Amino acid sequence: LEEALIFELGCEGQTGVDIEPASKAVSPALAKFRRKAAPALPGLSEPEAVRHYTRLSRQNYGIDLGPFPLGSCTMKHNPRLNEKMARLPGFADVHPLQPQKTVEGALEVIEQLADWLMKLTGMASVAMSPKAGAHGELCGLLCIRAALDARGESREIVLVPESAHGTNPATAAFAGFKVQAIPATPEGRVDLEALKEKLGPDVAGVMITNPNTCGLFEPDLKEIADAVHEVGGYVYCDGANFNAIVGRVRPGDLGVDAMHINLHKTFSTPHGGGGPGAGPVVLSEALAPYAPLPFVTRGEDGEVRLVEEENRGEGHERAFGRMVAFHGQMGMFTRALAYILSHGADGLKQVSEDAVLNANYILRSLEDVLEAPFGKSGPCMHEALFSDAGLPEGISTLDIAKGLIDEGFHPMTVYFPLVVKGAMLIEPTETESKQGLDRFIASMRNLAQRAREQDESLHTAPHFAPRRRLDETRAARKPVLVWKGDEAA
């Protein structure tokens, strides 16, 4: 199962691509800039390359093989229709700087997706260009900053609950704010009173995740939003968990001013082993004028129009700037739109219902064998949270996670949220069947049983994966980030 590296497979001076020979010599003016030697990289013949990557792929686990119950990551089925649509030459083979009249269909895709996102969230506008969730958070905070600047205020504080995604405080700091934490209640929700106490003229806004990272809906969000607005702040909502409420609840109705939407979560664009994602940000009336360029909008005449630096004066003059070189993740927009059109308004409502039902089914099917810290708080939303509190000494959440690999599943999210010790956050999504959930539940019960029996082999799991536990400390202590096998000689 050890696959050689390309550097061990191929040899330099070879190539697996046939390229027409050049008919002209390199121009003399270029001579002094020429590379002394081609990069020392092997070229594999196509048969070698296809096998290398096919075999490597088989050392990966993906949604296509089974459940990926990573809480807060929403790993759902990735329809192949969406891949097919994104590859239509009219989308895949157009340049971002073509004259606008030659890309009207592409701009339509952006606008139609934007329209759906606004209607699904009940918001006034959407900034489409952010490249991923964290980038969207940044965009939202920069909109807030721009709005404060426009008001001539320089508020410095952003309130973030303890249970927030790590990206939330990181983004706020990146945007130049000071982060202040808000504690959680014993029921796993934002402490409303503690939050209200911190509100004041220095507060730029609050960043809240709803449903929150304990898998619970924040029933006080509207009240929080009203309180924040009252002191002149803005409400940022982390939209990572939008899958729990899509089609059933509009964040705009709860007073949210900005929320990023992970197209690679809720709208099923494939995660690809770590991206690309896409993080459009829906914005309230208050923040809408500051959305960055490029900006696609539908004019009064019904025509779709692209606003860039060149024509920002014609309708979007207060944009706070530009976050990326081009239009954002077009390929992801096409996939997300295909997904949304396939489900429609009725299907998206069914999505959140099934996602929530599946999570509650897991919660109630496991709470007798695993500690569910907020099990008493009522139904969970789209993810079920457990902790290692009930496990015997010596058996950790990590052991359960690695044991799950041997059962044929990807582990859940572990040690997050931080507010729960040894957290296990399980998000099945709506694309798991009952039969699949039952198998997963049986595996979890089996692991819990083994844990109770102090089964030592759990400590060394996984046993049946392509690799046993890997030495991460060694990797970090003296990092080996590139292959140097040829330098040794």
Next chain:
Amino acid sequence: LEEALIFELGCEGQTGVDIEPASKAVSPALAKFRRKAAPALPGLSEPEAVRHYTRLSRQNYGIDLGPFPLGSCTMKHNPRLNEKMARLPGFADVHPLQPQKTVEGALEVIEQLADWLMKLTGMASVAMSPKAGAHGELCGLLCIRAALDARGESREIVLVPESAHGTNPATAAFAGFKVQAIPATPEGRVDLEALKEKLGPDVAGVMITNPNTCGLFEPDLKEIADAVHEVGGYVYCDGANFNAIVGRVRPGDLGVDAMHINLHKTFSTPHGGGGPGAGPVVLSEALAPYAPLPFVTRGEDGEVRLVEEENRGEGHERAFGRMVAFHGQMGMFTRALAYILSHGADGLKQVSEDAVLNANYILRSLEDVLEAPFGKSGPCMHEALFSDAGLPEGISTLDIAKGLIDEGFHPMTVYFPLVVKGAMLIEPTETESKQGLDRFIASMRNLAQRAREQDESLHTAPHFAPRRRLDETRAARKPVLVWKGDEAA
């Protein structure tokens, strides 16, 4: 690793496809023909279906995972370009009965491929419609039958060497001929004198495989052909092994009258777990007039023309009939043409050179540990033949083959050709790298060593495959060909 059957996964009454509802009732005239109940078949949601087939695929071995050294099957790399080309809507989404002027590009593909096949073989014509190798053999023999009919002769005997593919005598019998066997010489070639003795006015023709199934070139083919022609017979050449000589030798120059070409072997159209193949048959001047309909030809005016029953009088009136409903394996034609154009005349010559070099490399690297019955006959062509003669009592060719599975390889062809006891026929093809061959050779040497050491575990190999040895007798004794799990209830 046991994957449930679709009937165990899904349930009836469900569907994984969204279909627009019908707006009209079924017409009354149809009422009496209506089905009482929909077929009792489950419909899987798309996530369930994708996982089912993805997981099943992982229980398969394919060229994309490693070598497939099946002698006489020519399992080479399948370029993805060819898949892409075959899926162009202009090829994949045209109907075989569209008006000719709307399918001129498709007919061009057929004609251009035919032209290459004729030039590569030095033959006068080609029948494109046969669906696979055996079907091509049948086509060739029917051409011979038609030519004899046209001469008013009813010769009944076809001579077939002992070492021929099983399909050869089967096809001859199917076409109504009587088969007579020709023995092989101790060097593994056709016994020229024995053949000449059988020639006479009753002989319709001879079927010869060249290179033959012992992996050797038949140096006497031209002499055989001359002798057969002299008594009024025809020469059929089994083209399964054309990969050994493509671009270097033209069968037409050796006196061949008909030869099928397995596009799924020499020209790399994927085998797909058992087809589709394609078996065009090149024909000499003598047999050309009898090629079946439909027939694509380029007229004097340079235009490509399709001859069918409707217009057979305009140029192909002696066609012996029709072998298939439409034009043959268009999808395979496109792939084969893409492959041929990619290699060009120079590349195809390199193909046979590398295929032969790879086979000889295996032959010479293993002949000290495995008996090579014709190792002394000189170089082999594109496949190397070994036997179990040198193996210790109790270790069979089958054990070696199954042991190879545990080494990570697909086994070679076993117990064929029949003229060699316990034959192992190894065909690496030109798309294996030296590094890959060296790994294969090391594995074979390791197996030979284990055999010498009477390693009992060889009898029960494979141990690391998705299944252990399967009970084929049980399957044949009381065949279970369809799932009846729901009838049991």
Next chain:
Amino acid sequence: MRYLPLTPADRSSMLETVGASSVDELFRDVPEAARLSGPIAGLPMHASEMAVERHLGKLAAKNLDAGSAPFFLGAGAYRHHVPASVDHLIQRGEFLTAYTPYQPEIAQGTLQVLFEFQTQVARMFGTDIANASMYDGSTACWEAILMAARVTRKGKAVLSGGLHPHYGEVVRTMAKFTRDEIVSLTPELSAQTDDAAVIAAIDETTSSVVVQYPDIMGRIPDLEAIAEAAHAAKALLIVVVTEPVALGLLEAPGHLGADVVVGEGQSLGVGLQFGGPYLGLFGCREKFVRQMPGRLCGETVDAEGKRGFVLTLSTREQHIRREKATSNICTNSGLCALAFSIHMSLLGGEGLEQLAAINHDRTQALVERLTQIPGVSLLSDAYFNEVTLVLPRDAREVVRELADKGILGGVSLGRLFPEQVDLHNGLLVTATETVTLEDIEEFAAGLAAVLEGEAA
């Protein structure tokens, strides 16, 4: 040369191992005169991927593909929408690049799919069993006739006039050489199928009766009546289904007395592909199992008792049985069977029924609209998704004139039956779920214009 991994250094070192000074030496058994000294003259040299794409892309663009025009052709090849996941899955290297599953331990993927496929086909056809596929519908039809001859030990097949003429031609071609007797009834432009004529043609020497369902003109024969007559003469009823989607709405032939059901499976998963590769379907009674043509996959267990699948009863096959094989089939249509099976797994019986319903719905809309055109009449009102229209003149010209307008307006009976002048005003049209109401409107306008043009 991107597909060839050997480097010049590899070649030298390997020649050394082999003990040859050059690769030419390895070809020394080839007679001098037949050895080519260099690349074959007059043929181009190797080309880049981009160049090949350009060349084939241009040829593809010369065709009018069905997605770019109002499209109404059928006659044995039907355009249906195939879910994107089907094509994705069949391209998995482990499926696409595998050989025939002769080594079952590492071919359970292919084998389990074939077992599921056989079950799907049998349930759709209403037969006890089915095989693992044939080349296409026409060759499956001929193989069925051969099997009936083996089973009944008689040698005369009666072909309904409603049988696809290309299928009939394949049967007659093959029979010419095997010397079986074929009685082909003459098709007529009539509202009724030729059940009565078929029944009349059956006698004691008849081995099989071949009836298409629905037939080439879109009509639906009475299988039960024909089955009764065939069985009375100890002949087998072979039913040919060229459009399996019809079986979402019509009773399964196996439930109506058919002994063998064969068909063309391209409707599901495979696509039009200018006629191939296609997918021959073959189902029959369980008692014929050892006379069946083609590969069969059967359930068994492995050495550890796990369920598994193998190719079975291969002693019927030619690569084993040589002169005594039951059929000419060797390589078959495994990948097309996979595509069919995935599509069918997604549809299920429920989806097949819904698909059939929308096909019938669209065809009803098509018929309603086209028969409003003066001079156009419908041949028979019992139809599924294909009908014969009778036009005031030779439909071959009409089809060509429609093509000039960018409309792919069906198949003329004149093209299918060139020698039968009495059929030449017949136009065969089909509407599947891929046809829109706008397509129908465009077709109707075009057809009206073409027919008016004649009057003018």
Next chain:
Amino acid sequence: MRYLPLTPADRSSMLETVGASSVDELFRDVPEAARLSGPIAGLPMHASEMAVERHLGKLAAKNLDAGSAPFFLGAGAYRHHVPASVDHLIQRGEFLTAYTPYQPEIAQGTLQVLFEFQTQVARMFGTDIANASMYDGSTACWEAILMAARVTRKGKAVLSGGLHPHYGEVVRTMAKFTRDEIVSLTPELSAQTDDAAVIAAIDETTSSVVVQYPDIMGRIPDLEAIAEAAHAAKALLIVVVTEPVALGLLEAPGHLGADVVVGEGQSLGVGLQFGGPYLGLFGCREKFVRQMPGRLCGETVDAEGKRGFVLTLSTREQHIRREKATSNICTNSGLCALAFSIHMSLLGGEGLEQLAAINHDRTQALVERLTQIPGVSLLSDAYFNEVTLVLPRDAREVVRELADKGILGGVSLGRLFPEQVDLHNGLLVTATETVTLEDIEEFAAGLAAVLEGEAA
């Protein structure tokens, strides 16, 4: 609803397990007022695959794709031919549908690819190390400036006027909020790059100098001279490469003194895609490893001593480090990195060199032909595959008029630099290996006609 596996029966039985009478009960924490009673009004209901394909197919057809026109755009996004195997392989479900490899035991596929990718990028750039990718070139550029500030503990970046204006705009936007100082030099329509001005702008407070190579007008700066000046002031030289194919012909920036090399990787494997997703490349000196942004994959061993790979040094990352993270990057461009890496594995250094040669060759042919047109002149004769032509009038109108003729004739400097009127006659044109001589001829004829039209 084809993506939802739960059946109505499943839902009932699960609700029973959960102890809820309806799914609404599970949403009881949502305030009454915010609960929607039914599907959101004004939005369409679910649609079949076929309907979605039709809808998106129509939108796609409204665009003029690069394959359907003579195409000469570059300016930070280049059209190259991608081997078919690349797209096939990245669609393998195990790659496509995997998450970030946080569980390395079952993610070695992704991880080994990232390790190979990092090595490929580092060797191409001539840097010690590289990371596992960034969002795109523009964000990688900003991250490099931030890293330089952390490393040098200074806060002023000098941007060459040759930097892509969108990159500059991203940098200035972000700096506005983080309050870093950015000195942006003004681009000029001159044969020379602004090396001298860049060097002059460096002072002791400078943390980094950002130079594009080749620059936005296709010219090639003298990196060694700038590196020397930067290093003398203890500033880092950041080199931006928007066209990595250039590095098949041009010396690697890392070999010329660059401390950080960032770039846009879409040229290899990824394609145009109307601007995204793209692939940010990031390489630098080994000593900056703990200040680097983005994910890193490192080699290690497993419990049995087998070589394996893991994400490492993640304590720099925001999901761990929260307020103290080194960058905003979380999700990155894993799949694009895979595509790049496969394409590069096929090319190898040799193929990259050949590819660069044919790009340069085509551009030479383009320049020769276009400069024959009266009024058209070449800005600089040291170029790779992109040049600036100086036209007799505003190139923005020329580009639009060419588009009316179906020619995608480059990018006008006016679009890129709307506020700099002195650049508006500049037209940026690119020819890659995908351009044919016929394309060039068609472009030349079109351009001549457009320019003559003005004279008339």
